[in-house]
Amino acid sequence: MDKTNNSRSSPFPSSAYEALVRAGPRLKQLHQVHAHLITTGAHRSLSLLTKLAILACSSHSSIAYARKLSVSIPNPDSYLFNSLIRFSSKLGLLYDAVFFYNRMLFSLIPPSNYTFTSLIKSCADVSAVKLGKSVHSHALVNGFMSDSFVQASLVALYAKCGELSVARKVFDKMRQRSIVAWNAMISGYEQNGFAKDAVDLFRLMGKSSVDPDSATFVGVLSACAQLGALQLGNWVHDYIVNHGFELNVVLGTALINMYGRCGDVRKGRVVFDAMRKKNVVAWTAMISGYGIHGYGKEAMEVYKLMQCNGPSPNEITFVAMLSACAHAGMVNEGRAIFSSMRNDYGVVPGTEHHVCMVDMLGRAGFLNEAYDYVLKLKSPTPAVWTAMVGACKMHKNFDLGVEAAEKLLAIEPENPGHYVMLSNVYALAGKMERVEKVRNVMIKKRLKKHVGYSIIEVDQRTYLFSMRDKSNFVTSEVYRYLDELMRKISEVGYVSAQESVLHELEEEEREYALRYHSEKLALAFGLLKTKNESVIRIVKNLRMCEDCHLAIKFISRVTNREIIVRDKLRFHHFKDGVCTCADYW
């Protein structure tokens, strides 16, 4: 189509144009065509030179040539520079984009809104927020601040760089908010961990005149996944189906991910089976969905299917598979996968795979083998040692635990979580004076523990429970009900778990009693606010403590309710007094 256009507007034979197309982005061929253009006099054609420069701009190896060309072209126009900026931006070459922008200014060609969207996107791609801000001011000076394309790209830039309040400021100033601006803002919140804000904005969008599209759904579904907001996720799924949206790979995968992380992995499987085209990402999402639920067999089944008629697994697939094996206690299967990963698929084991292996061996009780494994690594990362300490704690191996925890601290002396782990191991051995010592170090270093919180969704609204901020929905009624529950389970044999003494030193504030851990509060709230037969779902940001785990087992029995808790690592399904993790966490 370009060709006809060109031959119409150019007095030169289209053979020159065809030669350009044949040359593609290859430098040598481009040189030849350029030489030919000069000999035939066609080098005075701006359109042919522009095409030449664009082609040079579509490959890293010829970008320098494009720069030289752009300087040599006698009467460049806006289209030439905008194209060069856009193409170098597509290659991820921010500084070339800026170079062309400077050339443009130098040639006294006024930049357009196209110029700025390309430039801003370039900055966003590499998170160059400082440069982005100066481009922002250039756009302002040139009078493009009410251009909806420029505004949307700025929202995306600031959102991606984590400057959400700036992004929101630009967003709020927009007179006409395009679907892209909404999506950039929603997914910006979600990707920076502000899932609640993403959902709130999605609700606001519902009141606007802009209709959501597949990118909106992907963003809000990811937010639901973070929050464990199954009801809202279901609602979005229904909306997608009822409005006839096609389930493309990205959207389908977002749904699988949402269902997996919201505790309805079966429904995720239904979506998965219905998807026509599946890429590695979709397969991996399905496998990891099973993995975090401890459904090792199902993960393996999907993996086998993938081997038969799916794409090649990648390094992330193997992380998902290995962690599925780790959580299901499938050590032999895990070992086999690990060796097959390199031998059959040429995937070199990386840090994450080593973490999975140590975790898997350690959980299964092969502590010495796990330790040997760590020692054989060239440079064990903090995550590897964390897995090691966790395993020692789980199997109550004090000596190894202290050793590993100290190594961990030596690598990352400023991470509060590591001190917590060390003090946990000490407490495990009853060395309370050392626990106190670690605590004092933490206070001296002003290291703050991570704040634990739990989220529960009731009537499509999410409620966050945390030791730090007591919201108005945490009423005395909730506390009273929780106390009643604790009394009830004590009557049927619950005794506060051993670990209880030290947990208050662990991840949540020590001044609060153990029974007020956020997951227990959320649970009491959920039981109070929902109908008898419904499943309770809670999402916790940290790992559950042993005492809460035990208490919730009892609570599931005395209340005859199914309770599903997602903690930092995996799911726990409590029913009739037992948990699907089989206390294997």
Add this chain to the structure above:
DNA sequence: CGGATTGTAG
């Protein structure tokens, strides 16, 4: 002439 937004693990 053409643009800005979207997924997988830990």
